[in-house]
Amino acid sequence: MLPPRYDPRDVEPRILARWEKDQPWRCNPQSGKPPYAIVIPPPNITGRLHLGHNLVNTFQDILIRYKRMDGYEACWFPGTDHAGIATQNVVERALAKEGLTRQALGREEFERRVWAWKERYGGEIVEQLKVLGCSCDWSRQRFTLDPGLSRAVRTAFVRLHREGLIYRGDYMIHWCPRCGTALSDIEVEHREIDGHLFYVRYPLEGGGFIPVATTRPETMLGDTAVAVNPRDERYRDLIGRTAVLPLLGRRLPIVGAEEVDPAFGTGALKITPGHDPVDREIGKRYGLPTVDVLNPDGTINEHGGPFAGLERFAAREEIVRRLTAEGLLEKVVPYRHAVGHCQRCETRVEPKVSTQWFVRMRPLAEPAIAAVQDGRIRFVPERWAKVYFDWLEGIRDWCISRQLWWGHRIPAWYGPDGEAFIAHDEAEARALAKNHYGREVPLRQDEDVLDTWFSSALWPFSVMGWPERTEDLAVFYPTAVLVTAFDILFFWVARMVMMGLHFMGEVPFREVLITPFIVDERGQKMSRSKGNMIDALEVKESHGMDALRFAMAGSSTKGRELRFSLRQVDEARNFQNKLWNMARFVLANTEDLPAGAALAGRPLAPEDRWILSRLEGVVEKVRTELERYNFHLATEALYQFTWHELCDWYLELAKLRLQGDDPEARRTCQLVLREALETVVRLLHPIMPFLTEEIWAHLGKEGLLAHAAYPTVRPERRDPVAEAELERFMELVREVRAVRAEVGVPAAAELELVLTSGAGIEALVGHFELALRRLARLRSVRVSPGERPPAGSARGVAGEIAFFLPVGDLVDWPAVRDKIRKDLEKTKAELEKIEARLGNPEFREKASPEVVARAEAEAEALRGRRARLERQLAP
RNA sequence: GGGCGAGUAGCUCAGUGGGAGAGCAUCCGGCUUACAUCCGGAAGGCCAGAGGUUCGAUCCCUCUCUCGCCCA
Numbered sequence: 031m032l033p034p035r036y037d038p039r040d041v042e043p044r045i046l047a048r049w050e051k052d053q054p055w056r057c058n059p060q061s062g063k064p065p066y067a068i069v070i071p072p073p074n075i076t077g078r079l080h081l082g083h084n085l086v087n088t089f090q091d092i093l094i095r096y097k098r099m100d101g102y103e104a105c106w107f108p109g110t111d112h113a114g115i116a117t118q119n120v121v122e123r124a125l126a127k128e129g130l131t132r133q134a135l136g137r138e139e140f141e142r143r144v145w146a147w148k149e150r151y152g153g154e155i156v157e158q159l160k161v162l163g164c165s166c167d168w169s170r171q172r173f174t175l176d177p178g179l180s181r182a183v184r185t186a187f188v189r190l191h192r193e194g195l196i197y198r199g200d201y202m203i204h205w206c207p208r209c210g211t212a213l214s215d216i217e218v219e220h221r222e223i224d225g226h227l228f229y230v231r232y233p234l235e236g237g238g239f240i241p242v243a244t245t246r247p248e249t250m251l252g253d254t255a256v257a258v259n260p261r262d263e264r265y266r267d268l269i270g271r272t273a274v275l276p277l278l279g280r281r282l283p284i285v286g287a288e289e290v291d292p293a294f295g296t297g298a299l300k301i302t303p304g305h306d307p308v309d310r311e312i313g314k315r316y317g318l319p320t321v322d323v324l325n326p327d328g329t330i331n332e333h334g335g336p337f338a339g340l341e342r343f344a345a346r347e348e349i350v351r352r353l354t355a356e357g358l359l360e361k362v363v364p365y366r367h368a369v370g371h372c373q374r375c376e377t378r379v380e381p382k383v384s385t386q387w388f389v390r391m392r393p394l395a396e397p398a399i400a401a402v403q404d405g406r407i408r409f410v411p412e413r414w415a416k417v418y419f420d421w422l423e424g425i426r427d428w429c430i431s432r433q434l435w436w437g438h439r440i441p442a443w444y445g446p447d448g449e450a451f452i453a454h455d456e457a458e459a460r461a462l463a464k465n466h467y468g469r470e471v472p473l474r475q476d477e478d479v480l481d482t483w484f485s486s487a488l489w490p491f492s493v494m495g496w497p498e499r500t501e502d503l504a505v506f507y508p509t510a511v512l513v514t515a516f517d518i519l520f521f522w523v524a525r526m527v528m529m530g531l532h533f534m535g536e537v538p539f540r541e542v543l544i545t546p547f548i549v550d551e552r553g554q555k556m557s558r559s560k561g562n563m564i565d566a567l568e569v570k571e572s573h574g575m576d577a578l579r580f581a582m583a584g585s586s587t588k589g590r591e592l593r594f595s596l597r598q599v600d601e602a603r604n605f606q607n608k609l610w611n612m613a614r615f616v617l618a619n620t621e622d623l624p625a626g627a628a629l630a631g632r633p634l635a636p637e638d639r640w641i642l643s644r645l646e647g648v649v650e651k652v653r654t655e656l657e658r659y660n661f662h663l664a665t666e667a668l669y670q671f672t673w674h675e676l677c678d679w680y681l682e683l684a685k686l687r688l689q690g691d692d693p694e695a696r697r698t699c700q701l702v703l704r705e706a707l708e709t710v711v712r713l714l715h716p717i718m719p720f721l722t723e724e725i726w727a728h729l730g731k732e733g734l735l736a737h738a739a740y741p742t743v744r745p746e747r748r749d750p751v752a753e754a755e756l757e758r759f760m761e762l763v764r765e766v767r768a769v770r771a772e773v774g775v776p777a778a779a780e781l782e783l784v785l786t787s788g789a790g791i792e793a794l795v796g797h798f799e800l801a802l803r804r805l806a807r808l809r810s811v812r813v814s815p816g817e818r819p820p821a822g823s824a825r826g827v828a829g830e831i832a833f834f835l836p837v838g839d840l841v842d843w844p845a846v847r848d849k850i851r852k853d854l855e856k857t858k859a860e861l862e863k864i865e866a867r868l869g870n871p872e873f874r875e876k877a878s879p880e881v882v883a884r885a886e887a888e889a890e891a892l893r894g895r896r897a898r899l900e901r902q903l904a905p
Numbered sequence: 906g907g908g909c910g911a912g913u914a915g916c917u918c919a920g921u922g923g924g925a926g927a928g929c930a931u932c933c934g935g936c937u938u939a940c941a942u943c944c945g946g947a948a949g950g951c952c953a954g955a956g957g958u959u960c961g962a963u964c965c966c967u968c969u970c971u972c973g974c975c976c977a
Contacts, residue, residue, distance in 0.1 A: 034940060220977085368977090413909070417975075420908075424976090516975085553973070584928095585918075590910055590974070593917065601928055604942045615939035662919070666927075681939075764946090771946040777935050807937085807945095863924075872960035873923095881923055881961095 032617070032728070036610035038574025042720045046160065054734055055165045057105040059505040066102035067506035068094055069490045069539075070166065071514045071522070072174065073159075074113035075152035076120045081548045081556065081582075081594060082515060083155075084162060084566045088582045089545060089661060090513045091164050095716035096656050097510075098165070099740035105506055107493045108159065108166035110152060112175045114437040114482040115209055115374045121147050121436075137435050144436050158567070163575055163719045165736065170502070172493045174485040175438070182492035183485050184441045184454050186533060191452045195390045196430075198442075198450065202307045203384050203429050204370055207328025207342070208377035211433040212386050214481060215426060216520050218370040218379055225367055229296060229360035230353060232256060232273040232282065240265065240273050240284065241360055243295025245367060246305075247353070248346040250275065251334040252321040253282055255301035257312055260286035262297055276358045277349065278335050287312045304383050320383055326433065328380070342380070387431040387440060387478070394528040395422040401527060406537050410659050414516065414544045421520050430481045437479030444474050487525035490538035503534075512539040515547055516590065543659050546592035553593060569599055576718035577603040583717045584665040605669055606721055609714070612677050613725045616707045619688050620700045629701040632694075635687070636797060638702045639752035641680040644671060645709055646747040652713050653743065665717060672710055679760060680706065686800050704729075709741050758829060759798050765828035766806040766835070772849045773824045773841045780809040781824075781835045786817050787898065788831030822846075825902045827853065830891070832898040847903065854899040861892040 049055075059065070068090050073083060090106060098104035121144045122132055132140040152173075159166065172179060190196040203212040228247045231239040240256055256273050258265035266286075273282045282301075289308055290299045303313030304322040313320060325331045330338050330345045337345045353359040370379040399422050401407050402415050409415040431440060443451045443459035445467060453459035456475070463471055485492070490509055494502040508530070514523060523542055530538030549555055550562040557563065569578045573596075580602035585592055634642070648671045655664040680703075687699040708729065715722040715735050726735035766783060775781065783802065785791045792813055795802070799811050819825050819834035822843040826833060827850075835841075864885055867873050874882055 032939095035942075036940095417909075420976075547974090549973095587918075595917070597917070597929060600942075604928095604940095607940065607942045611940035611943090613939085618939075666919075670927080677939085678944090767945060768947085771934065774934095777945080778937090804937090860924095867923085867961075870960060874960085876960050877923075885923080 032610075032614045034611065034614070036574075036607045036721065038576060038606070038720065039571065041724045042161075042570075042575055045720045045723050046163075048723075048734075049165075049736075050160070052734070053169070054736055055106070055167050056169050057103055057167050059103070059105075059501045061103045063101060063103040065505050066094070066097040066104045067107065067509040068105075068511060068513065069107045069493055069509055070109060070159075070164075071512075071518070072109045072111040072172075072486070072489060073155045074116055075110050075148050075155065075173075076113060076117050077155045079155065079158035079162065079566045081564055081566055083159075084578065085545055085548060085582050085586070085592070086513050086515060087159060087162055087164050088579045089543065089586065089659075091162070091579075091719075092583060092656070092661060092716040093511065093513075093659075094165055095719060095736060096740060098736065099712070099715065099738060101739070103505075105170070105502075106164070106166040107170050107172070107506075108156070108164070108168060109172035109174070109489075109493055110155060111486060112148075112173065112437060112482065114432060114434050114479060115211070116482075117144060117148075118434050118436040119209070119374060132435060140435050161567070161570065161575065163579065165719070170493070174482070174489070174492075178495065178498075179485060179488075179492045180438055181454075182488050182496050183438045183480065185497045186484075186488055186529065187441050187480070188452055188454055189533070190389060195393060196387060196452075197390065198385065198387050200383055200385050201388065201429075202310050202381055203386055204379040205324070205326075205382040205384065206372040206375065206377055206379050207324070207326070208375045209372060209434075210326045212384055212429055212431060213372065213379060214429045214483075217373045219373050220368040221371055222366055223369050225365050225369070226362050227295060227365035228350065228362050230276065230300075231358045231360055232276060232300070233358075234268070235272045235274060235281070240268060240298050241296040242298045242300040244300055245365060246346070247349045248330070248337075248342055249302045249305045249323070250300060250349070251278065251330065251337060251345075252302045252304045252323040253280065253300045254303060254313065254318040254321060255282050255316065256284045257287040257290050257299045257301050258284065258297065259288065259290040259292045262290070262292040264292075265298055276356065277337075277352055283316070283318075285312070285316050287315075305381050307381060310383065322383060324380055324382060386429050387442075387480075389428040389430055389484075391425045391427050391528075394532055395425045395524075397531045398422055398524060398527040401531060401537050407527065407539065408541045410541055410543045414519065414542070417516070417519060418524060422524060428481075430484050431476075431478040432481055433477075434479050437482060438485060440476040440478050440480060442476040444476070445471050450476075483521050483525060486522050487529040488533070490526055490530055491534050496533070507534060508537050509539045511541040511543055513543045513545060516544050517547065519544070546587060546590055548594050549591050550594065553591070564594065564596065569596070573599045573603040574606060574720070576721045577606050580605060580665065580718055583661040584669070586661045605673065606718065608673055608677060609710075609718075609721060610725075612672070612681065613707060613711075613728065615681060616703045617728055619684075620704055623697070623700050623704065627697065627701060629698070629705055632698045632701065634698065634702070635695070636752050636755050637680060637683045637801075638698065639749045640756040641676065641702065641706060642747050643749040643753055644675050645706055646744055647671075649709065649713065649741045650743050653740075656716070661717075668710070668714055668717070672714075676706055676710065679756075682805060683801050686804060711735065712738060712741050755794070758794060758831070759801070762794075762828040762831055762833070763802065763805045765826050766802075766808075766833065769824050769826040769835065769846075769849065770807070773846045775824060775835070775837060775840050778807075779837070779840060780807055781837055783808045783811045784817060784819070784834050784836065785811070785813045786819070786832045786834065787815060788829070791831055794831075819902070821905050826850070827895055827898045827902060830894055830898075832902060834902075843905070847905075850899055850902050854896065854903070857892055857896050857899060861889060861896060864889045864892065 071086060094104045094106045125131060187196060204218045206213055225245050227243050227245055229241055229243050231241050233239055242256060253275050258268060260266060260269065268284045269286045271284050273284055275282055289312065301309045301312055301318065303310045303318055303320040321333050323330055323333045328342045330340050332338050337348060340348060350359060372379050399419060402418060441453060443456065445463050449466060451459040451462040453462055459473055463473055491503060491507055494500055494507055496503060526538045554562055566578060577599050581598040585594065585598055648667055651667040652664045684699050684703055687695045690696060711722045711725050723735045795811055795813055802808060802811050820836050824835040824837055824841045824846050868885055868889060
């Protein structure tokens with residue numbers, strides 16, 4: 031006998047072990063089945079499973095499992111991302127604990143350490159995906175630094191370069207002093223901070239001052255001019271004169287520039303072409319020198335004169351102090367402004383001119399825009415397309431070089447004179463160089479690595495073996511859907527579309543499902559520092575992974591955030607237990623069912639036809655909603671059906687036949703129970719794979735449920751007559767129960783039920799007498815049209831049926847009367863509204879005939895109900 | 906400054922151009938032999954506010970308010 035309480039800690043590891051042993055997710059591109067592919071958003075090797083992963087991967091697994099069961103060659107390509115900065119940071123922190131730095135180790139040794147770290151911990155996240163139940167084809171697992179994928183990266187780089195889409199040059203980039211690298215625009219987060227605006231007097235040659243305002247006084251060390259708006263009467267006459275940079279004494283020409291906003295600060299702008307994009311433009315126009323005053327670590331370099339070596343903020347303080355001492359600081363006012371921060375380490379970034387590699391984005395962006403516009407790619411929810419368009423339309427070139435050690439080394443080799451040779455490998459570079467110089471020369475490879483996202487952009491095809499022409503690419507590209515959260519829409523999704531179109535000539539995926547962002551129940555972002563993280567693995571321990579998956583699926587919405595709390599998992603756990611117990615019940619009651627017994631051809635009871643009809647409705651609903659990515663609606667339909675129709679009603683009704691003395695009826699009931707359980711288990715499998723697989727095994731089925739067929743739609747099972755009949759029955763039971771409860775009949779009392787009116791109640795009682803007695807706790811049921819209820823007896827109305835319960839002094843007559851009155855009031859109010867609507871000629875004229883007919887039927891039913899209730903009101 | 910999302914029962918949220926639902930919490934009653942992670946019953950809402958379109962609006966349109974996010 032199975033335990034009465036489902037224990038996922040027993041079941042889940044066993045199922046997992048079986049999956050591990052049988053490798054059931056391996057796909058076969060030659061199967062001839064229609065392909066259905068998903069590439070996983072590769073988690074970082076530093077990652078630990080959090081709820082965001084859980085959500086995204088649960089959705090993908092639901093889709094893959096559904097399609098696999100539904101006859102597709104469903105292939106889910108897994109893998110991990112080397113995550114340049116993130117991983118380097120993690121390993122550097124670990125080194126710091128040993129008192130080491132990467133500089134002390136040297137590049138080669140450091141890289142060796144990161145690989146060692148990757149071997150040790152990088153597999154953890156993959157193990158966690160397995161624990162989650164992800165049915166990826168693990169034989170196809172890839173890592174972005176694998177030799178094959180590295181080759182893809184170099185191939186893409188070389189091609190883009192030869193096509194003129196990659197270039198190298200000196201441009202203003204964002205520099206993170208802590209990470210010691212350039213960043214792309216989108217790796218910088220702008221945050222409002224409370225700072226200061228410093229008003230500084232710059233002396234003029236020949237006497238006087240020009241006041242300038244700045245939020246970053248330390249950048250004055252790189253000033254090479256002062257600019258004013260030529261239409262600004264205050265300063266117009268100063269154009270052409272020269273100011274003297276305080277503290278350093280550098281001579282600064284005063285120039286005119288339209289960009290200067292006379293209303294901001296003093297109206298005069300100090301020009302620092304090395305550290306401000308606007309200043310750089312102005313500097314270029316006037317041929318001003320560019321002075322970079324920052325070392326890679328954020329300290330002031332040799333151009334800072336006496337301030338060299340000071341950390342940037344210390345330098346700021348020191349400069350302010352000196353300016354004050356010299357009487358050149360006019361004033362300091364509080365000033366709130368947006369400042370860029372490194373997405374990875376939250377350090378304030380500095381704009382800085384630097385030599386970097388860039389991808390020219392405009393030519394890549396246009397086809398990517400078109401692909402969504404013409405529907406080759408569809409966003410779900412659709413509104414994300416707008417965000418995607420807005421970004422691509424305003425796109426700027428992408429800085430792809432990073433001054434890191436962990437990543438794909440840039441495939442550029444430099445000759446002695448700095449000439450760059452871009453090649454797939456050193457041998458090719460050597461050949462190119464020899465051709466260029468006419469002799470062998472020593473070459474030096476670029477020290478930098480590529481932005482992690484460069485390799486990620488190639489993922490949908492590099493994971494399938496590109497640039498080789500593989501069978502996987504031929505069969506599985508383009509993939510069906512990409513599932514991800516919106517935070518990497520620009521970082522990843524848009525770039526995959528661009529690269530996919532460019533290199534494969536075809537979109538990488540047909541649909542993009544943007545999942546909500548998980549926050550805690552108060553709407554706060556979950557983070558370790560806030561202490562509001564929900565650990566997926568802890569939840570697995572306490573509730574089971576199926577429960578977590580079910581909760582995830584059930585709370586998926588179209589909003590942009592998803593407030594998640596353990597209460598939802600409690601609910602899912604309860605459902606899990608309900609399902610388990612239903613299975614126990616069915617199994618225990620069908621042990622004697624012969625193997626070959628079939629339902630086809632057997633006479634069905636009304637409740638059989640009802641539950642099979644309802645089941646059919648659920649099959650249709652679940653399929654429809656899964657196709658639309660409405661996991662919550664599929665989940666809800668399964669929950670409601672299983673719990674509140676199958677368990678609450680059908681199982682209760684089934685007990686009568688199972689315990690009855692008609693062997694044929696018993697057999698039919700057993701077969702319907704099996705059919706219902708099997709179908710529910712199949713339907714639920716993509717959402718709750720462990721529990722359903724376990725039940726499947728107990729049902730004695732051959733093979734894995736994961737490979738069984740998904741239930742198909744069989745409209746011939748729809749039976750509106752049976753549904754209406756059962757609805758009548760259930761309504762009567764509910765009403766008798768309600769009357770009993772409200773009127774104070776002791777719960778255990780077995781009463782007599784007398785039905786006094788209602789079309790076809792004889793037939794109803796004929797079939798359901800036993801059921802009525804059992805479900806409404808009755809001693810007997812009698813049909814007696816027109817019989818007057820004894821004074822003070824309990825009574826009620828269920829649809830078109832009127833009834834009473836002769837219980838003598840067991841009931842509280844005023845309570846009976848109050849309940850009937852309450853019902854009557856409600857009925858009257860509803861009737862009034864409907865009659866008002868029907869009384870409106872425009873309604874009859876303009877509303878659809880079905881709506882009018884429905885309203886009329888409703889009114890008729892309410893009138894009947896009103897009459898019956900009024901009659902029941904007599905003492 | 907521009908854009909997006911959310912505002913529905915005490916809480917967390919579904920939902921649809923034809924009159925509002927779930928789970929939890931609450932209250933009442935039950936150990937009814939699958940399940941107390943359960944069973945039965947009840948109560949609870951001018952669907953943020955104001956206009957408009959419509960025979961009819963929680964749903965579509967406009968404006969306002971509150972909260973959150975993205976981009977500049």
